[in-house]
Amino acid sequence: MRPTGRLHLGHYFGALLNWVNFQDRYDSYFSIVDWHALTTKYQASREIPANIWEIAADWISVGVDPEKATIYVQSAIPELAELHLILSMLTPHNWVEREPTLKDMVKMLAANEKEGWEKVSYGLLGYPVLMAADILAFRGSLVPVGKDQESHLEFARDVARRFNSTYGVDYFPEPKPEFTETPLLKGVDGQKMGKSFGNDIKLADTEADTIAKIGQSITDRTRALKSQPGHTDLCEVPWPMYQIFGKEIKDQVKSECESAAIGCVACKARLGKLINEFFAPVRHRREKLMQNPEQLRQIVECGNAKARKVARQTLADVQEIMGMVSWS
Ligand code: SF4
Numbered sequence: 001m002r003p004t005g006r007l008h009l010g011h012y013f014g015a016l017l018n019w020v021n022f023q024d025r026y027d028s029y030f031s032i033v034d035w036h037a038l039t040t041k042y043q044a045s046r047e048i049p050a051n052i053w054e055i056a057a058d059w060i061s062v063g064v065d066p067e068k069a070t071i072y073v074q075s076a077i078p079e080l081a082e083l084h085l086i087l088s089m090l091t092p093h094n095w096v097e098r099e100p101t102l103k104d105m106v107k108m109l110a111a112n113e114k115e116g117w118e119k120v121s122y123g124l125l126g127y128p129v130l131m132a133a134d135i136l137a138f139r140g141s142l143v144p145v146g147k148d149q150e151s152h153l154e155f156a157r158d159v160a161r162r163f164n165s166t167y168g169v170d171y172f173p174e175p176k177p178e179f180t181e182t183p184l185l186k187g188v189d190g191q192k193m194g195k196s197f198g199n200d201i202k203l204a205d206t207e208a209d210t211i212a213k214i215g216q217s218i219t220d221r222t223r224a225l226k227s228q229p230g231h232t233d234l235c236e237v238p239w240p241m242y243q244i245f246g247k248e249i250k251d252q253v254k255s256e257c258e259s260a261a262i263g264c265v266a267c268k269a270r271l272g273k274l275i276n277e278f279f280a281p282v283r284h285r286r287e288k289l290m291q292n293p294e295q296l297r298q299i300v301e302c303g304n305a306k307a308r309k310v311a312r313q314t315l316a317d318v319q320e321i322m323g324m325v326s327w328s
Contacts, residue, residue, distance in 0.1 A: 001015070001030075001033065002032075002034075003032050003052045003055050004048075004195060005195045005196075006058065006203065007195075007204075008193055008201055008203065009193065009203070010185050010187075010193035010200065011203075012203060015146065016059065016063075016064065017180075018144045018178075019059075019064055020062065020064060022144050023064065023065060023068040023069040029138050029140070029310075030059065030064060030072075031074050031134060032056065032071075033130075034048050034052060034074050035074050036074065036127065036130060036131070039126075040124060042121070042123075052073055053293065053297075056296055057204075057286050057289045057290050057296060061285040062203065062282050066302065066303060070303045070306045070307050071299060072300065072303040072307035073304060076300075076301075076307075076308065077304065077308045079137065079314070080134060083133040083136065083137050083311070083314065084126070084130045086318060086322070087129055087132055087133050087163070090163060091159055095158065096125050096127075096128055097125075099127075101127075101148070101149070102120075102127060106119075128155040131152050131155070132152075132155060135153075135156045135175050136156065136163075136175075137315070138310055138311070141173040141175055141176065142176055142177075143156075143178065144180060145180065150179075157174040160174050160175065163318075167322060171318075185244070187199025187237075188201070188214065188217040188237055190217075190236040201214070203279065203282060204283070204286060207272075207276045210276055211272035213272075214238070214268050214271055214272040214275065215265070215269065217236075217268060218236040219264040219268070220236075220257075221236070222234055226260065227260055228260060229260045230260070231258070232254050232257050232258065238268050241275070242274075245274040253267065
């Protein structure tokens, strides 16, 4: 995950819950990829360190357990950069140019495609190769990803295959995706929830912030007055959220909405309360962690050391397979 800001509910349901489940089943490595953040945020590089700690706190507070999984920071493992460099030598340039996620980024960088490509740095072009290095350094066989990351994983598989076939070995496993079941969680404006869209509810938000944000969310646009019946099927944000946070009362909500027994303001305030109750233990743990930065640092440094040992061995194996000199 790129350290570009605090995490929101979309991350929680879209990735983190799955990770917590993953760590009980597999030897898991979770990385805060600060070099990946630099590919598009190099001008805001000074913000990255603070975000590293925010993300680490978010992860641990939702249940990613440093006793079970390895939490580390990408830039603490220089072997990843070296592996990235080696893999970049054997990756055809047209593989990166045709990568669909990169094309999406180009669209995001500027109003038109030409300008977007002009903003693509050498590092951003190498984004998928760096991601392949991240996975292959741990000889990862399974990666918990959202559907939108599928092409990156396909890319990592291609790179693994190319390395194995070039050097006549069966060294890198071809990483497979384990797709996250992502419930549809819209931002308060009814669009996809995103850090940069200003429509998200963050894990670290206060209760008051959460209530205020939900209070601004888009409901049934056809309902102008409290006395008019609402339509849950037209309610853009609160009703879908009730499917997650208010499963036990959704029949009641539906009947109150459709009989105009409740107005949207009160209905959203109730939802905000439910979200706050759901995240109260997470927020409590998070607050305690942020009050103890030394503990957080120790957890991450311990993960860094463990991850580095594995990556160092992989790099040594790669150098040996390729017949390169391994300098001490
Ligand atoms: Fe949505 Fe609740 Fe308003 Fe109905 S009453 S439209 S469910 S916010």
